[in-house]
Amino acid sequence: MREHQERHYASFDGTELYYRHWPARGEGPRRAVVLLHRGHEHSGRVAHLVDELGLDDCDFFAWDARGNGRSPGERGDAPGFEALVRDLDRFVAHIGDVHGIAVEDTALIAQSVGAVVAATWAHDYAPRLRALVLASPAFKVKLYVPFARAGLGLMQKLRGNFFVNSYVQPQWLTHDGERVASYRSDPLIARPISVRVLLGLYEAADRIVADAQAIRVPVQLLVSGSDFVVHRAPQDRFYERLGSSIKQRHFLPGFYHDTLGEKERAPALAKIRDFLRARFEEPLQHASLLDAHQRGDSFEEAERLAWPPQRNSLQDLRWRFVRAGLRFGGHLSEGIRTGLDTGFDSGSSLDYVYRDQARGAGPLGRMVDRNYLDAIGWRGIRVRRTHLHELLGEAMRRLREAGERVDVVDIAAGHGRYALEALAGGADSIRLRDYSDLNVRQGRALIAELGAGGVAEFEQGDAFDRVALAALTPRPTLAIVSGLYELFPDNALVRRSLAGLADAVAPGGYLVYTGQPWHPQLEFIARALTSHRGGEAWVMRRRSQAEMDELVRAAGFRKLDQRIDRWGIFTVSLAQRVEE
Template sequence: MLQTADSEQPSSTARPMRESEFASHDGTRLFYRMWPATGASPKGAVILLHRGHEHSGRVAHLATELGLDDFAFYAWDARGHGRSPGERGYSPSFAASTHDLDCFVRHVSETSGVSVEDIVVIAQSVGAVLATTWVHDYAPPIRALVLASPAFSVKLYVPFAKEGIALWEKLKGTFFVNSYVKARFLTHDPERIASYESDPLISRPIASNILLQLYEAAARVVGDARAITVPTQMLISGSDWVVRHAPQHRFYENLGSRIKERHVLAGFYHDTLGEKDRAIALAEIRRFIDARFAEPRAPVDLRTAHIQGYTKDEADRLASPLDATSPRGIYWALSRLNIRLGALVSEGIKTGVKTGFDSGSTLDYVYENRPRGLGLGGRLIDKVFLEAIGWRGIRQRKLHLQELIDRGLLRLKAAGRSTHMLDIAAGHGRYVLDAIETAAARPDSARLQDYSPVNVDAGRNSIAARGLGDFVSFRQQDAFDGEGLAAITPAPDLAIVSGLYELFSDNAMIAASLDGIARAMRPGGLLVYTNQPWHPQLEMIARALTSHRGGEAWVMRRRTQEEMDQLVATAGFRKIEQRIDQWGIFTVSLAERV
């Protein structure tokens, strides 16, 4: 239904507005506003993300004031804000809110017919961190990103406030922190000040988990901003009382975007897009967006990032030996000694030392997640080992794999297709066998493969123990043999590649494997694939852990999500949806053969 403009939008010039909802990843229906394009030649869509504590009404004026009549505008009320449901200021996690945004953008694209490539995101404060995290983690091919005063580091004026919040949350669980920022410190605009103070939809609380995870996500994307190649414009408020300047500048300097702009707006308070002189900022945004649509979209080709690129440089540094007498050399030598000592009492560490910490045997142990060792001390050490952040991410990846395998099977069934499954490097097969047993739709057949005879034997034993031998088989085969993959019969309808490509730096190998899978499939077939775009312990892994390749150091070249998605797209697949853990380590994606 058409609505008149609210108090944040001058009624004399307001564009017609509609209100609606969309279903997010967990079924929660989130509220949004939409302003159709009014120009004669529609070009795309602009998505507006509001500040923390606020709602879509606070950015509604931009649909008119930006003067981009050839663009439809969309603005949501984030979960726990405005007219969207949920406890005020709360979300299950910052990652859940990022997933909400991914669902919203896909909803906008699917319902409007505007391709994601013709979408621009304009985001402010906490919304800007959310948008940045989404672009980093999900690698959407949007046309442009505009960030206004991103809250990469909120000024908590009480000393050690963040540490205190973290400690209290650990002791008591999630609680709420109220914002006491006065409207007069957000903007110089008297109308905006008055409307902020009287707006019943503005909520002061923010959940402690979201505040802490906001800091964590911000630190991650600022440090790894080279992964972001989307054309990006930054608007930094020069007199911001709410967020710090330094991380915004670091983010800009780290940005991998070929097209990027930074504008420091002297005298502006935190509400950059609601300031009294916001016309200055809006003119820059309008010019930036017009320029992006006046030229063809030119994505950065990352398919040769294994030859030249920042993740290649990072991996080379990690592979370089340290001076044994240097402080770092001594530190990592002692770390390796501790691991060897731990292997004497911890079953998990022993398995890693014996077979490689990246082996199918170690991953199966991590999936099982049952501490074992010599005596109480050994079991405690094993528990600490199993609770390492990387292993927690691996177990979450398993859950995401099961979810997308299930969704893939249901999608194929709904299309009236056969459901022959293929996993080209299944390890011991635990995750895929668990997925088969819990799936709503049983596959017609499942072929599991692995290069290691040890893994094949373990997988066959597991199939027999589960009583799945009538439709599940396990064979020894090389996952990088493209011709062998292309010749597999029956042709797979759902192929799975989990945890394999992350272990090999060379994109030519990955391309050959993906090409073989694609040639084996009919159009409409599905691919579930994983990636590791970031990891907080890369140096520890490289300096202290050994791989399955003859005890060599486990040095990983991580792939940005955009790089991985480009390899998949080149093979002939279209990405449909994605999952990522709350730490930003492992992704699982579902793609369709086109």
């Protein structure tokens, strides 16, 4: 049997998570296979795969997820399901930094809850993985009790976070008697799971299954035919919607939920082995998304949203009623009125959302305004601001450590509040730009209000004018594009803007950019809300993170880090300008 090393890595919050590393045997190209265990279990439960798969030329890695096995944290708990996904992002980055194996030479094999973590990471962070193998992903756990999910959600609101014990018995997982016995006697297996992790698993799974077209990496799906733990239908819908140009699905009759620990697992492992060898032996394959504004899922989705309902149909009458309600709400709520006057995507609207102070006509108006400010999209916007602050701080830290000046440009700053707050006291110069006269006036007033006139200035400018961006002085070492590209579906425009920033930012400088790969209220926004462009409908074409990252990469930047809110709506990424 291959010997393993026991190690730890520091995750995003400094928590030291345990993992095992089996170095490859022999010489050859460095390749990694990462194993993710089921819920309640740990890396020791998947260690048998290292020898059974027979991929001796690959390094193997397996972690104990936070709150499991030998990793710290209360058993079965995490700050949220999204924390497990971010832990995985840091784990793969650690493998690259410490073990020298790039993500492009890495494959993942994941089971059950681990498979949902892996699929969510592939969707939200768009890693350029070599391959992804998902075994019986827990996209929908069989809770058996009617309305259990709704009940748990209500109890969480009343009680806060609490724990439930798994009902799963080991004999329901596998026909392998030895694994059943070892499950019963394993002191590292914990039956509890926190409700915030369990409900977060459900929410993430719903989103990933619905938007599987955004996953572009090669995927192999293994489906157990006699699974008592998770439902099969979401696995089928996920596979059907996958955007991967290379994908396989294998049905395993009679298999219980522990797909890779079943008694007769050899044929399933042979399929995995063949799939991984084929992926490693051929060049990395990811279909380009640079023309996604002209064809594909997001293009067709935006077209459907832009097409008006038939006049006087039930759908048309419904949205007329909603728009009338918004107009009435504008008499009560200051936030709604600002959106109606300037556009719900305007700098004025975003500045109001950032301030997060309910205002309106009397108590009723303030109640309506609070409900407006607490819409999921606006909550996501405020989380995006926090993530912008974090990554701007990281970029400034890197520049200071390299002995470089921090000369900042924000090419579409709105009122510039988030940038001025994040950069205060840390930048040598701040140049804020916006196309709107109103935003420029309000931004200059904000600079004066914050006493930032010695460092910051605000000017009018077109964020899509490549020549003007290339001529920026002083030459920026840190460029910001926040909330802009999401408003414009045409990739040609975005590429022109990014080319201007690539001309302006010298190699070694940084770019912080945002994305919106998902939104649960797209139809409401398109049918009911107006944009800053002359009051026309606010129709958004979502860009997957893979598409946004490819645009940035094509312009000459290398992505370094990323943040995403727990709903998967808004992303913030940090990239560095590289040598041509």
